[in-house]
Amino acid sequence: MTSLTELDGILYFPVTPFTPRGTLNIDLFTDLVADRLTWNPGAVFPACGTGEIHALSSSEVGRIVQSSVDVVAGRVPVIAGAGGPLGHALECARSAADVGADALLVLPPYLVSGTAEGLVAYVRAIAAASALPVIVYHRGTAQYTPEAMRRLAEDPAVIGFKDGTGDMGVLQQILSAVRASGRTDLQFFNGLLTAELTQSAFRAAGVPLYSSAAFAMAPAVATAFYRAYRTGEEDQRRAILDAFYLPLVALRDQTPGFGVSLVKAGLRLRGHEVGGVRPPLTDPNEAQLAELDRILTVGESLAEHAGVVLR
Known part of the structure; x- marks a missing residue:
């Protein structure tokens, strides 16, 4: 260990x-x-x-x-x-x-x-x-x-x-x-x-x-970012930052507590029935879920382009 x-x-x-x-x-x-x-x-x-x-x-x-x-x-x-x-x-x-x-x-x-x-x-x-x-x-x-x-x-x-x-x-x-x-x-x-x-x-x-926290819902994207961060591949790191993390932060900042709520929602969007958040946190609405799904799809595409295989 x-x-x-x-x-x-x-x-x-x-x-x-x-x-x-x-x-x-x-x-x-x-x-x-x-x-x-x-x-x-x-x-x-x-x-x-x-x-x-x-x-x-x-x-x-x-x-x-x-x-x-x-x-x-x-x-x-x-x-x-x-x-x-x-x-x-x-x-x-x-x-x-x-x-x-x-x-x-x-x-x-x-x-x-x-x-x-x-x-x-x-x-x-x-x-x-x-x-x-x-x-x-x-x-x-x-x-x-x-x-x-x-x-x-x-x-x-x-x-x-x-x-x-x-x-x-x-x-x-x-x-x-x-x-x-x-x-x-x-x-x-x-x-x-x-x-x-x-x-x-x-x-x-x-x-x-x-x-x-993103690693919990999108391990391929988080891994691609981490590899670029560690190896100094700045173009790749910035591409993932601009297309995935910055939109995710913009969505996160719409509602208090979304630092947790979006992660659970992302897991649900990818087929893991983790349930919602407990009060006082709240879950995203349908429009926010659609935006999160779009962000995840873009991030996963970038991860694949970086050589990280989705599972």
Whole structure:
């Protein structure tokens, strides 16, 4: 298995499928994760933002993480979501450790906004709940100051930082603060919505990794983009960016929460009955579905042209 301090490849955030009755569809979830493993992601992040952790009970999170560990079977790291109310986050952390996950992604506590000191305490409490290392997610109600990250970096249990704000100035300050702590092994990655759009800027800042929600619904397109990004084929990267990612972002920005809703809709358009999103998120309307289908078709054509075989 890839070392947690040497992650490489697309970071895969699977959706959480639901049955028509609204319950977890574990069989479909395992099928989707097994299929995406054939595309060689760098890690699997179940029950995180794309997996609708905000709408899952801690027991549902535990089932999703257990299924991920079973199907991945040690091929890549499984990094489970833990966040929201502290009690919920602690339950998720403990169950992830019990079922054999490799690490935790600490998502924001939601609703409330604490101080920098409070956020440090929040991360430390979750890290103390199990022996699993943790990655900090810098977004929303959990925005960490450079000093807070310097302090957290002193704890060897903190192994990574996911940026979800896109403030490159603050990111550079955090990178410098972590280096000043003496840590050279923390993994940093771009965690913005549709991260492919901004990844060139993150790479220039010294952050080569990114999460990909698009990989969950369109692995061929995401793979073609990633290959072009890694090999420096700028014409190909820009062609996919212009024809697929930019229209996808324009559609995503029409409605709050579409960073998740469109991914599930894209899977449904390609024959995977993952169900809709749970409230308070909403699903796209017919016109938006038609536009998403058009965007996917264009992206898949570009992926084939780049030599990525659709499956």
